Amino acid sequence: MNASSTGVLREDLRDFAGYASARQQAVDAAIRLDANESPWPSAADVPAGLRCYPEPQPRALATALAQLHGVAPERVLATRGSDEGIDLLLRATCAPGRGAIVTTPPTFGMYAVCARLHGARVLEVPLLDGGDGFRVDLAAVGDAVLASGARLVFLCSPGNPTGDVVPLAGIAALARRLAGSALVVVDEAYGEYAGVVSAASLPEAADNIVVLRTLSKAHALAGARVGCVIAPPPIVAALRRCQAPYPLPAPSVAAALSALAPGALARTQARVRRIRVARDRLAARLRTLPAVRRVDASGGNFLLLRLVDADAAIARLRTAGIAVRDMRAVPALADAVRATVGTARQNAALFDALAQSGEGA
Numbered sequence: 001m002n003a004s005s006t007g008v009l010r011e012d013l014r015d016f017a018g019y020a021s022a023r024q025q026a027v028d029a030a031i032r033l034d035a036n037e038s039p040w041p042s043a044a045d046v047p048a049g050l051r052c053y054p055e056p057q058p059r060a061l062a063t064a065l066a067q068l069h070g071v072a073p074e075r076v077l078a079t080r081g082s083d084e085g086i087d088l089l090l091r092a093t094c095a096p097g098r099g100a101i102v103t104t105p106p107t108f109g110m111y112a113v114c115a116r117l118h119g120a121r122v123l124e125v126p127l128l129d130g131g132d133g134f135r136v137d138l139a140a141v142g143d144a145v146l147a148s149g150a151r152l153v154f155l156c157s158p159g160n161p162t163g164d165v166v167p168l169a170g171i172a173a174l175a176r177r178l179a180g181s182a183l184v185v186v187d188e189a190y191g192e193y194a195g196v197v198s199a200a201s202l203p204e205a206a207d208n209i210v211v212l213r214t215l216s217k218a219h220a221l222a223g224a225r226v227g228c229v230i231a232p233p234p235i236v237a238a239l240r241r242c243q244a245p246y247p248l249p250a251p252s253v254a255a256a257l258s259a260l261a262p263g264a265l266a267r268t269q270a271r272v273r274r275i276r277v278a279r280d281r282l283a284a285r286l287r288t289l290p291a292v293r294r295v296d297a298s299g300g301n302f303l304l305l306r307l308v309d310a311d312a313a314i315a316r317l318r319t320a321g322i323a324v325r326d327m328r329a330v331p332a333l334a335d336a337v338r339a340t341v342g343t344a345r346q347n348a349a350l351f352d353a354l355a356q357s358g359e360g361a
């Protein structure tokens with residue numbers, strides 16, 4: 001066991017074995033009467049495959065995800081989307097009503113939501129706004145962790161909604177500084193779109209770096225709810241004990257395996273390349289509009305638009321039947337919306353609506 005990574009786990013769960021399911025005690029038996037499953041399939045189950053409980057962690061899926069991310073299978077926990085990974089990390093490291101996490105707002109909202117539901121404190125170290133983009137204040141993040149005793153740091157790279165990519169060298173240095181104190185969680189939900197190397201490849205990942213990945217974004221399987229946590233094996237084992245007995249629905253596992261086959265992966269990569277080109281082109285065009293104050297470079301499949309008159313632009317977009325993510329309630333983003341990069345036609349509609357929004361102003 002790795003002492004510096006397990007030190008962050010909950011003391012009160014040290015002897016906790018989790019739920020022991022029938023599948024875990026799996027036996028090689030011709031007649032299986034151990035899990036209270038129906039002996040006959042459902043009429044809805046065509047072709048039959050849903051009568052029995054699924055494997056808790058299908059080996060083929062762990063292997064495919066490990067291969068996709070270039071890590072050993074024992075460092076992978078398949079989850080119900082990366083949202084579940086966030087929740088499991090909180091449950092495994094913070095006793096309810098105690099403990100703390102560090103986040104870097106403006107950032108993905110689920111870190112704070114899971115912490116709040118769990119009764120963990122949220123310490124915020126805001127991103128620094130350089131005027132043409134946001135960046136993480138890694139020194140301040142390290143200070144906040146050490147001062148508070150927080151067990152988890154959530155870095156989002158590329159950042160949602162800011163699009164900034166956290167430099168790998170900075171993540172590695174933070175992880176070294178926090179070894180034995182906290183896990184540095186790097187949420188790479190949009191990693192494919194950034195085209196940078198994953199934090200899972202850092203040597204520090206053997207110790208206290210945890211990476212969250214998902215099939216929801218670049219792999220276009222949001223409805224299947226499949227993601228994974230990449231972590232040191234003792235952390236994977238601890239998270240598994242906090243997880244539901246059968247977390248992954250069989251149809252989702254089948255869809256994930258199909259999406260990770262070589263042919264499908266090549267098509268995913270082609271889609272990603274297309275989106276990246278469209279993103280950068282759309283950003284450049286939007287920057288020419290009078291209604292648009294600023295568009296930062298983005299490593300994701302979205303752009304954070306800073307608007308001269310956000311209220312007017314949002315009204316105009318609404319009239320045009322275009323939904324974007326309204327960021328006005330987020331501190332530091334009162335003038336902003338987040339727009340996903342869509343098809344050429346959708347991007348043109350967004351551009352046209354914002355071009356018109358400038359005319360009335």
Ligand SMILES: *Cc1c(COP(=O)(O)O)cnc(C)c1O
Nearest residue numbers: 081082083108160189214216227
């Ligand atoms: C979309 C998103 C997720 C959640 O992904 P799921 O795998 O669908 O749960 C996690 N983190 C960030 C930053 C996201 O934008």
